[in-house]
Amino acid sequence: MTMREALNLALDQALAADERVFLLGEDIADPGASGPTKGLSTKYGVDRVLDTPISEAAIAGAAIGAAMEGFLPVAEIMIMDFIGIAADQIINHAAKLRFMTGGRTTAPITVRTQVYGGLGTGATHAQSLEAWFMHIPGLKVIVPSTPRDGKGLLTSAIFDPDPCIFVETIRLQSQRGMVPVDPGFSIPLGEADIKKPGRDVTLIGYGRGVVEALGAAAVLEQDGVSAEVLDLRTLLPLDVPAMVESVRRTKRAVVVHDAVEFAGPGAEVAAILQRELFGELAAPVERVGARFVPNPAPPVLEAQVYPNADRIVAAVQRTLARGTSTVGGHG
Amino acid sequence: MTTDRTAGESPDESPDVSPDVSPDVSRRLYELMALMKAADDRLSKGIASGEFLCVYWPPRGQEAIAAAMGVCLRPDDRLVTTYRGLHDLIGKGVPLVEIYGELMGRQVGASRGKGGTMHIARPESGVMLSTGIVGAGPPVAVGLAMAAQRKGLDRVTVVSFGDGATNTGSFHEAANMAALWDLPMVLLCQNNLYAEMTPTEHTMKIEHVADRAKGYGMPGVRVDGNDPLAVLSALTDAVNRARSGGGPTLLECVTFRFRGHYFGDPMAYIPPEQMAAAVAADPVPRFRSRLVAQGLYSEHELDDIDVAAAAAVEEALATVMAAPVPPSDELDRDVYGNPQNCPV
Numbered sequence: 001m002t003m004r005e006a007l008n009l010a011l012d013q014a015l016a017a018d019e020r021v022f023l024l025g026e027d028i029a030d031p032g033a034s035g036p037t038k039g040l041s042t043k044y045g046v047d048r049v050l051d052t053p054i055s056e057a058a059i060a061g062a063a064i065g066a067a068m069e070g071f072l073p074v075a076e077i078m079i080m081d082f083i084g085i086a087a088d089q090i091i092n093h094a095a096k097l098r099f100m101t102g103g104r105t106t107a108p109i110t111v112r113t114q115v116y117g118g119l120g121t122g123a124t125h126a127q128s129l130e131a132w133f134m135h136i137p138g139l140k141v142i143v144p145s146t147p148r149d150g151k152g153l154l155t156s157a158i159f160d161p162d163p164c165i166f167v168e169t170i171r172l173q174s175q176r177g178m179v180p181v182d183p184g185f186s187i188p189l190g191e192a193d194i195k196k197p198g199r200d201v202t203l204i205g206y207g208r209g210v211v212e213a214l215g216a217a218a219v220l221e222q223d224g225v226s227a228e229v230l231d232l233r234t235l236l237p238l239d240v241p242a243m244v245e246s247v248r249r250t251k252r253a254v255v256v257h258d259a260v261e262f263a264g265p266g267a268e269v270a271a272i273l274q275r276e277l278f279g280e281l282a283a284p285v286e287r288v289g290a291r292f293v294p295n296p297a298p299p300v301l302e303a304q305v306y307p308n309a310d311r312i313v314a315a316v317q318r319t320l321a322r323g324t325s326t327v328g329g330h331g
Numbered sequence: 332m333t334t335d336r337t338a339g340e341s342p343d344e345s346p347d348v349s350p351d352v353s354p355d356v357s358r359r360l361y362e363l364m365a366l367m368k369a370a371d372d373r374l375s376k377g378i379a380s381g382e383f384l385c386v387y388w389p390p391r392g393q394e395a396i397a398a399a400m401g402v403c404l405r406p407d408d409r410l411v412t413t414y415r416g417l418h419d420l421i422g423k424g425v426p427l428v429e430i431y432g433e434l435m436g437r438q439v440g441a442s443r444g445k446g447g448t449m450h451i452a453r454p455e456s457g458v459m460l461s462t463g464i465v466g467a468g469p470p471v472a473v474g475l476a477m478a479a480q481r482k483g484l485d486r487v488t489v490v491s492f493g494d495g496a497t498n499t500g501s502f503h504e505a506a507n508m509a510a511l512w513d514l515p516m517v518l519l520c521q522n523n524l525y526a527e528m529t530p531t532e533h534t535m536k537i538e539h540v541a542d543r544a545k546g547y548g549m550p551g552v553r554v555d556g557n558d559p560l561a562v563l564s565a566l567t568d569a570v571n572r573a574r575s576g577g578g579p580t581l582l583e584c585v586t587f588r589f590r591g592h593y594f595g596d597p598m599a600y601i602p603p604e605q606m607a608a609a610v611a612a613d614p615v616p617r618f619r620s621r622l623v624a625q626g627l628y629s630e631h632e633l634d635d636i637d638v639a640a641a642a643a644v645e646e647a648l649a650t651v652m653a654a655p656v657p658p659s660d661e662l663d664r665d666v667y668g669n670p671q672n673c674p675v
Binding site (some may be wrong): 105 | 357441446469504666
C-alpha cells in the first residue's frame with residue numbers, strides 16, 4: 001500500500017481500538033479530506049474526526065487540553081510551514097507540562113504535519129523544520145521513510161506518553177511498500193533501521209533523505225563502493241547506539257536530509273559520531289542537506305536545493321578521498 | 332449581546348449591587364479575599380525586606396474576582412490561569428503551602444518546586460494550568476472544555492487572563508472555537524487596565540473588552556471587578572449557562588493591580604491620581620466596610636478572619652522555608668514519560 005494508505009490504516013486502527021483517540025485539524029473530515037484522514041470521519045463520525053477553523057494555535061492548544069484530561073488527540077497541522085503559529089503551544093506547553101508540574105499534568109498529543117518541499121510551492125510551503133523541535137526537551141520527533149515505518153511509528157506516537165511531532169513528506173505519500181495490517185503492529189520510537197547493509201560508508205538519513213541515500217548507494221555499488229543506509233526514523237529519541245555501531249564498522253559517514261544543512265539535524269549526528277568515534281573515523285563526517293536559501297518556486301531552482309544521488313555520491317567520494325584507509329580494507 | 336453591569340464610565344463609581352447571597356457566602360468571600368491579600372502582603376514584606384527572594388507577579392487588588400470564582404465553582408470545575416495567579420489558585424483551593432512552595436522552589440511545592448511561580452497546576456483542585464505566556468491559556472481551556480463535553484460531564488472550564496491577552500491571536504482563535512462548538516467555558520478577563528506597563532487605551536481601540544464577545548457570537552458581560560457580589564452574580568450566570576450546555580461567555584471584570592506588573596515594578600507609568608483612586612476603591616477594605624455597614628458582621632468578627640488569614644500564611648511560609656530544595660535528580664525526572672534513547 002502507499003504511505004498515505006498506511007498512515008490512514010494506523011489512524012483507522014487507533015480510532016477503532018481506543019475511544020480516547022480523536023483527530024482534529026483543517027480539512028481532515030470528508031468530503032474535504034484528501035490525505036491520510038480520508039474516509040475516517042465517514043467511518044467514525046465528525047465528533048472523532050473533527051474539522052477545525054484555520055487556527056493552528058487553538059488546534060494545538062485544544063489537543064493539549066484534551067490530552068491533559070486523558071484523551072489521545074491527533075492534531076493535524078496541514079503543512080509544516082504553518083507550525084510556527086502553533087509553536088507556543090507545542091514548545092512552551094506540550095513539551096514542558098510534565099516537567100513544570102512535577103508530573104501532575106501531561107500532554108500526550110500527536111501533531112501530524114506534512115513537508116511540501118519539491119512541489120513548486122515556494123518558500124512558505126516547503127520547509128523541513130524538524131530541527132526546531134529536536135531542540136526542545138520534552139518533545140519527540142518522528143520522520144518515517146517507508147509505508148511500513150509510517151504505520152508502525154504513527155501507532156507508537158499516538159499511544160506514547162509524550163508529545164510527538166510526526167513529520168510526513170508529501171513526496172513520499174504515494175510511495176508503495178509492504179505494510180503489516182495487524183492492528184497490534186508498531187515500531188518503538190528511538191530505534192534506527194538499517195535499510196541497506198554495506199561496508200565502506202554509512203549514509204545516515206531519515207524521511208526522504210533515506211530514499212535519496214538508497215539511490216546514491218545503488219550508484220556507488222556500480223563503482224565498487226558498498227554503502228550502508230541507516231534510517232534514523234526518529235530524531236528524538238535518537239538511536240545513538242545504532243549510529244555508532246554502523247559507523248564503527250564503516251569508518252565513514254554522510255548524513256542526508258531535506259532540512260537545511262546548516263544547523264540541521266545532521267549537525268547533531270555528526271557531532272555525536274565525532275565524539276564517540278574520534279580516532280576511529282577514516283574521514284570527517286559529511287553532511288548533505290538542503291541549501292541555505294529560502295525554498296525557490298521554479299522547479300529548475302528547487303531541484304538544486306535538495307539532496308540528490310549526485311550530491312550524496314560526491315560527498316561519499318570526498319570521504320573516500322580524504323580517508324586514510326582504503327575502501328574495503330578492514331584492519 | 333454585550334451587557335454592561337457597571338453603572339457608568341468608571342466601574343469604581345458604580346453602586347454596590349446586592350444580589351441575593353446569604354451571610355455565609357459573604358463571609359466565605361471575605362475569608363478568601365482576606366487570605367489572598369494576606370498571602371500577597373506577606374510575600375511583599377518578605378521580598379522587600381530581603382527575608383527571602385522569589386520572582387512574583389502580584390495580583391493585589393484583584394481579589395474580588397478570584398473570591399467569587401472560589402465560591403461559584405465546584406472542585407471539579409477546571410481553571411486555567413496565568414503567572415499572576417496567586418489569588419486564583421487560592422480561590423480554587425490550592426493549599427498555600429503548595430503555592431508558596433513553588434514560589435520558593437521547595438519540594439513541598441505543587442510541582443515539587445520545579446515549576447516556579449508561573450507554572451502551578453493541581454488537578455485535584457481543578458487547576459490544570461498556569462501559563463507564563465500571555466494569551467496561551469484560552470486554547471488549552473478549549474481542549475479542557477472539549478474533554479468535558481466528550482465525556483458528558485457537566486463540569487465548566489474557566490480561563491482567567493488579563494486585558495492584554497485579548498490582543499493575542501491565540502485568544503481570538505480560542506474564543507471563536509469556544510463559541511463555534513458551544514463549549515462549557517467562561518472566558519474570564521481580569522481587566523486591570525494595564526498590559527504589563529501599557530494602559531489599555533494604548534492597546535485597543537474599543538473601550539470595553541466585553542464588546543469583543545459579539546464578534547464571536549457569545550455573550551459579553553462587563554462588571555465591576557472590585558465588587559465580589561457583582562462578579563459572583565455575573566459569574567454564576569455564565570457558569571450556569573455553560574453547565575447547562577448554553578456555551579461560553581466572555582466576562583470582563585474591571586479591576587486594578589496595585590503593585591504593577593512584577594514585584595518591584597517602579598510603576599512610573601501609573602498616574603498618581605489613578606493610583607489614589609484605585610487605593611480608595613481597594614476591594615478588600617471596601618467589602619469589609621460594606622459587610623459592617625450592612626450589619627452582617629462586626630468589625631471584631633472580621634478582625635478575627637484577618638488574624639486567622641495572617642496566621643495561616645505564617646504557618647504555610649514556615650512549612651515552606653523548612654522544606655528541602657529539590658535534589659539534583661529532579662533535573663532528569665519528568666522530562667519524558669518514556670525517556671528511552673532521549674538525550675540526558
